Amino acid sequence: MSLAFLPLFAFFEIPAVAALAAGAAVSIPIIIHLLNRKRYRVVHWAAMRFLLAAQRKTSRKVRIEQLLLLAVRCLLLLLLLAAMCSVTPWAEAAWRWFSPGGVAVAGGAARTHKILVVDGSLGMGFKAGDADCFEKARNAAKQIVQQSNGGDGFSVVLLAAPPRMIVPGPTTDGDPGLPSEDTEKVLARLDGLRRTDGNADLAAALTTVEDLLEASPPKYAEKEVYFLTNLQRTTWVARQAAALSGTVQKIQAHAKTAAIIDVSQDGAENLAVEGLVLTDPIAVTGRPTLLQAVLHNFGETRTDVHVRLLVAKAVAGQSLDLRQNGERTIKELKSGEQVRVSFEYTFPDPGEYVVQVEVDHDSLESDDARRVVVTVKDTVPVLLVNGKPAGQVYDQATEYVRTALNPYKTGAPPPDAHVVARPKVITETQFADEGLGDLTPYDCVFLCDLPRFTEAEAHRLLTHVRRGGGVVVSVGDRVDLAAYNDVLFRAGAGLLPARLVEKQSDNEDYSYQFSVESELEREPAFKAFTDSRPREMLLAAHFRKFLKVEPAVKGNPRTLLSFAPVLLPGKSPDGKLKTGRPSGGPALLEWRPLAGKDAPEGQPMRGRVVLVTTTLNADWNSWPASPIFPPFIDHLMYFAAAGRLHERAIEVGEPIELFLASASAGAAVVHTPDGRDESAAIRSLDEGGVLRWADADLSGLYRFSAGSPTPDQLVAVNPPALNQAQQASPSDLARTRPEDLKAAYPDWNLQVVTDLHLVAHAPGAASVVEYEPLGASVAHVLLLAMLALFFCEILLAWLFGHYSAVPTLEEEMARGNITRQRWLLTRLPLYVTAGLLFAFLIGVGAVLVQNAYSGDFLSFLPDATRRAMEASQGVPAPADGEASRWNLEYSSYFWKSHNDPWLGGMLFALATALVLAVYFREGRNVGFGHRLLMAGLRLGVLVLLLLVLLPQLR
Numbered sequence: 006m007s008l009a010f011l012p013l014f015a016f017f018e019i020p021a022v023a024a025l026a027a028g029a030a031v032s033i034p035i036i037i038h039l040l041n042r043k044r045y046r047v048v049h050w051a052a053m054r055f056l057l058a059a060q061r062k063t064s065r066k067v068r069i070e071q072l073l074l075l076a077v078r079c080l081l082l083l084l085l086l087a088a089m090c091s092v093t094p095w096a097e098a099a100w101r102w103f104s105p106g107g108v109a110v111a112g113g114a115a116r117t118h119k120i121l122v123v124d125g126s127l128g129m130g131f132k133a134g135d136a137d138c139f140e141k142a143r144n145a146a147k148q149i150v151q152q153s154n155g156g157d158g159f160s161v162v163l164l165a166a167p168p169r170m171i172v173p174g175p176t177t178d179g180d181p182g183l184p185s186e187d188t189e190k191v192l193a194r195l196d197g198l199r200r201t202d203g204n205a206d207l208a209a210a211l212t213t214v215e216d217l218l219e220a221s222p223p224k225y226a227e228k229e230v231y232f233l234t235n236l237q238r239t240t241w242v243a244r245q246a247a248a249l250s251g252t253v254q255k256i257q258a259h260a261k262t263a264a265i266i267d268v269s270q271d272g273a274e275n276l277a278v279e280g281l282v283l284t285d286p287i288a289v290t291g292r293p294t295l296l297q298a299v300l301h302n303f304g305e306t307r308t309d310v311h312v313r314l315l316v317a318k319a320v321a322g323q324s325l326d327l328r329q330n331g332e333r334t335i336k337e338l339k340s341g342e343q344v345r346v347s348f349e350y351t352f353p354d355p356g357e358y359v360v361q362v363e364v365d366h367d368s369l370e371s372d373d374a375r376r377v378v379v380t381v382k383d384t385v386p387v388l389l390v391n392g393k394p395a396g397q398v399y400d401q402a403t404e405y406v407r408t409a410l411n412p413y414k415t416g417a418p419p420p421d422a423h424v425v426a427r428p429k430v431i432t433e434t435q436f437a438d439e440g441l442g443d444l445t446p447y448d449c450v451f452l453c454d455l456p457r458f459t460e461a462e463a464h465r466l467l468t469h470v471r472r473g474g475g476v477v478v479s480v481g482d483r484v485d486l487a488a489y490n491d492v493l494f495r496a497g498a499g500l501l502p503a504r505l506v507e508k509q510s511d512n513e514d515y516s517y518q519f520s521v522e523s524e525l526e527r528e529p530a531f532k533a534f535t536d537s538r539p540r541e542m543l544l545a546a547h548f549r550k551f552l553k554v555e556p557a558v559k560g561n562p563r564t565l566l567s568f569a570p571v572l573l574p575g576k577s578p579d580g581k582l583k584t585g586r587p588s589g590g591p592a593l594l595e596w597r598p599l600a601g602k603d604a605p606e607g608q609p610m611r612g613r614v615v616l617v618t619t620t621l622n623a624d625w626n627s628w629p630a631s632p633i634f635p636p637f638i639d640h641l642m643y644f645a646a647a648g649r650l651h652e653r654a655i656e657v658g659e660p661i662e663l664f665l666a667s668a669s670a671g672a673a674v675v676h677t678p679d680g681r682d683e684s685a686a687i688r689s690l691d692e693g694g695v696l697r698w699a700d701a702d703l704s705g706l707y708r709f710s711a712g713s714p715t716p717d718q719l720v721a722v723n724p725p726a727l728n729q730a731q732q733a734s735p736s737d738l739a740r741t742r743p744e745d746l747k748a749a750y751p752d753w754n755l756q757v758v759t760d761l762h763l764v765a766h767a768p769g770a771a772s773v774v775e776y777e778p779l780g781a782s783v784a785h786v787l788l789l790a791m792l793a794l795f796f797c798e799i800l801l802a803w804l805f806g807h808y809s810a811v812p813t814l815e816e817e818m819a820r821g822n823i824t825r826q827r828w829l830l831t832r833l834p835l836y837v838t839a840g841l842l843f844a845f846l847i848g849v850g851a852v853l854v855q856n857a858y859s860g861d862f863l864s865f866l867p868d869a870t871r872r873a874m875e876a877s878q879g880v881p882a883p884a885d886g887e888a889s890r891w892n893l894e895y896s897s898y899f900w901k902s903h904n905d906p907w908l909g910g911m912l913f914a915l916a917t918a919l920v921l922a923v924y925f926r927e928g929r930n931v932g933f934g935h936r937l938l939m940a941g942l943r944l945g946v947l948v949l950l951l952l953v954l955l956p957q958l959r
Contacts, residue, residue: 074801077794084791088784088954116156118184118225120217120260121146123171123198124164124234126205127657127724127735131235131273131369139200141268142233147195148761149231150188158184158225159191160217164234165702166204166658166729168213171195183222189892199679201702202371202722203657204729205240211252218259229262229766235269236757239728241741242749253753261767264756269740274304276338277372277736279726281362284347286530286643287650288358288381289425293349298362298375300335301343303737310335312364314348319357319378319719325706327361352381357719359706360652371704372736376721377652385650387428387642388447390436392455392483393622402453402481403430405622409635410642426642437462444469449646453621454481457488466493466500470598470612471695472664475645476500479617480552481624494557502562502596502616503554509568510550515587517548517568525565525593530644534637542633548626552618553590559599560609566593568618592618595644600662608660612648615641654721660699663718664690665711673712678705678722687711788954792912795947799919843945849953862891909951916947 123146129139136144150159160182161172172194173182185191218228234240256263280299288294300312314331331348338344352358358381363374387410393402410426411418418424429447433455436442444450444465458466466476478493478501486505494501511517521540525531534543548568556562568589594616597609619625621638628634643650655661665673665687673696675683687694694711701707701722709718728735741749743757758764856862863871872882875889920940 077798077801081791081794081798084787088787091783092781115226116224117227117229118158118221120160120214120230121149122162122164122210122232124205125200126240127202127371128235128237128738129200130371131738133270138235138268143195143198145233145266147192150191158186160184161194162210162213164205164210165201166206168206168210171198201657202704202724203702204725204735206729207240208249211249215252215255228260230260232265233268234265236267236741238739238741239733239735239737242745250752253750257753264758264764267757267759271740273738275369275736275738276364276367277301278362278364278375281375281377283652286640288352288379290352290355290381290383293351296348298346300346302338302340306340307338310338310364312346315361316350317359321716325359355381355383372724375723377654378719378721379652380649384427385425386447387426388450389428389430390452390455391430392433392453393481402622405629406451406638409638448649449475449642451477453479454483456483457485458492463492470614471610473611473648475613477615477645479621481620497557497559500598500614502594502614503556506553506555508550509553512587514573515570516573518571519544519592520567520569522564522567524563530640539633542631546626546628546631548619550625554618560596562594562596564591564594568592613645615645654723656723656725657702657704660697661701661720663696663709665694665696665715674710676708678703792950799923913947917944920944
């Protein structure tokens with residue numbers, strides 16, 4: 006519980022007392038001045054006439070100097086008293102009359118649990134004026150915290166996908182956690198809050214709010230929910246709005262006050278780059294590569310839209326140098342129009358490149374560019390494992406595949422042949438050898454009619470797929486179905502996308518042909534085979550036998566081609582058939598195997614596995630003799646190895662997984678697009694390490710450095726193309742109208758306001774309108790003026806009040822002007838004052854040290870005393886099992902609070918040097934102890950001013 010401000014000088018709340026104190030304070034230097042004038046007896050003697058004549062010439066000047074010094078000292082005390090009085094209620098009334106302050110809404114006396122949901126989605130980056138929507142939302146959230154009553158609790162949720170608990174922070178056991186009452190920590194968390202370039206999962210955020218409300222401690226009599234958002238339509242009016250009815254009703258039951266703080270404006274326009282792909286299956290050196298970007302205009306019609314292509318090669322140890330390599334101009338881009346822009350670029354050398362397409366920056370810069378990482382090859386190594394030894398090469402299981410990938414058996418292909426595959430054939434025995442069967446150099450592996458696999462071989466294949474490599478498995482007569490299912494399928498947790506069931510053969514009346522599934526038509530790698538002529542050639546092949554399979558339940562395996570029974574030539578369905586129509590089944594299945602239990606649930610591996618349920622030679626079909634077979638196998642290889650060969654990019658919110666072949670357990674440095682350096686753990690595997698990182702919440706390039714000899718890894722992260730409901734683009738800044746919000750959430754009494762003071766609080770959480778206090782600001786100015794006068798007083802005292810003409814105590818006693826008792830009596834108030842001041846400063850220092858150590862101001866006081874002081878300020882007693890904690894707060898008295906210590910220290914050092922120089926140079930006739938006392942008094946006042954008064958400790 007934070008304690009309300011305790012007035013240090015409560016008796017000044019009565020104006021008459023303040024006036025009396027001011028008069029008494031001003032009288033102190035005046036009385037001292039008069040006493041000093043009456044300090045000596047006047048003795049007239051003859052020679053004095055000549056001295057008096059000389060004195061009259063300078064007496065007027067001396068009198069003015071003394072009066073000026075007296076006025077400065079009086080003003081110092083008046084400024085101090087005025088600063089103390091300026092924070093009293095009667096002074097606040099006067100300031101409000103002179104300058105009416107802004108109003109702020111604060112809750113009533115009841116303790117309130119306030120849940121702040123800050124929208125952190127892509128659209129919140131829209132900039133209108135000097136700040137974007139997210140900055141405005143964060144400032145509004147801080148204002149809610151700062152204007153809340155002592156004892157209020159806060160929970161902060163970042164509306165993202167998924168939503169994130171910011172205060173009190175994420176927990177490991179699923180408990181939403183208790184709200185925080187430490188406003189300083191809440192404000193610090195809000196200051197550190199970052200926007201994402203991703204989606205906003207409103208459904209999950211509302212569920213989080215519901216959990217927070219249900220777990221809210223009973224000590225909070227009231228509960229309020231604030232959504233600080235731009236009211237983007239893609240977030241608030243989604244397909245699942247009706248499904249949220251139950252959650253909304255529970256929130257409504259717990260929190261009587263629910264408000265949307267609208268931080269955006271109508272008419273927001275945006276131009277976004279929504280896609281960037283390579284239309285070619287692979288980027289090869291020396292050959293033009295076609296890239297295609299997608300632009301979407303979410304605004305009024307635009308003219309002369311400039312689209313630029315930037316390319317940079319990744320070089321170890323050097324920063325990227327993105328250079329423009331092409332530009333297109335769209336003369337007119339209509340409102341709501343989506344266009345494709347193509348570029349051609351020839352990569353000069355093999356290696357990793359970053360390709361970026363961008364448009365001119367607008368008010369939402371995060372989606373003005375899209376980027377991919379491209380691995381450029383001059384050759385693609387492919388390993389073919391032959392499981393069927395035979396005397397005739399084309400009777401082997403791999404020879405047709407080898408010829409299809411590279412018909413040039415010896416020597417390099419001619420440059421104009423455009424053949425990049427470099428297949429290597431090994432036997433089953435060679436594959437079993439870990440050295441000969443090492444898969445590291447290969448982008449794709451074809452396993453053709455192998456009888457069975459060992460656990461070590463399966464592990465090598467899984468490691469290859471985890472690294473992004475491709476695996477194509479084709480079957481045949483030698484395949485042991487049970488061994489495949491046990492070692493490769495593993496009930497859906499292994500390499501294969503389906504369980505092998507049994508062989509299915511044709512009959513006397515029916516054969517099998519391919520049937521093209523819709524999944525294949527959607528794959529860019531097989532787009533060439535969806536045209537009429539290639540499609541006819543693909544469907545013309547006949548198959549005598551295939552394996553029936555059962556696809557895995559999890560992991561989303563896809564069927565690209567199927568086997569469909571067709572009547573043999575000369576057979577008619579109207580005639581008498583000897584056999585019935587056989588059943589078909591999947592012919593070509595693909596999936597990305599699940600990463601395993603050590604990865605997030607449902608996360609796939611980077612590589613791909615393709616299962617062909619027939620042979621890739623002529624044992625079971627006539628397909629290898631078809632002219633469509635070589636190009637199909639070529640594209641199948643590119644498709645399987647796309648994890649390594651195609652452009653690589655993920656969307657914000659997707660986890661990053663990198664397999665680091667030469668790294669061991671440890672940590673990598675993540676260099677983020679906004680210049681931060683984060684740490685990512687590397688988990689050790691048998692053949693290297695794997696890095697998983699789930700905090701890619703900004704679009705841009707991420708560089709992962711694991712140290713030598715592992716090369717840096719680049720990952721391109723882009724804003725999502727579709728919102729969480731997969732219905733619309735998050736780049737569309739169209740806003741939700743009040744009637745749409747009411748229609749989507751009819752059971753929710755949800756307020757929509759643009760200013761916090763417009764929120765209508767529910768009965769029971771009585772809201773009161775309070776004027777923003779001005780007394781602290783007035784006191785701040787007065788105390789700064791007092792600080793300036795402090796230095797002026799030292800200089801004036803030096804110039805006008807020299808000690809050179811002042812006799813010592815011994816000289817005075819010798820002349821009979823003063824006795825020792827009288828001298829001590831005149832010095833007693835000075836010594837008492839100095840002692841009290843020094844004792845007070847020592848006490849203040851001890852209290853401040855104790856507060857810094859314990860974090861609880863005046864915690865050494867008895868509980869009864871603390872409760873009495875809290876009750877005097879109207880602070881309710883803590884609930885059972887709780888204790889109160891007093892936060893010592895202070896204000897910045899120069900520019901920023903983090904500058905105060907060293908600036909205050911410099912001022913104190915300057916004042917010390919000045920005071921010591923004055924007293925120890927000009928006051929030689931005065932005793933050392935007296936000079937030290939006077940210097941200490943002045944420096945003590947300065948310490949009090951810098952440590953207590955100027956920071957306005959409370």
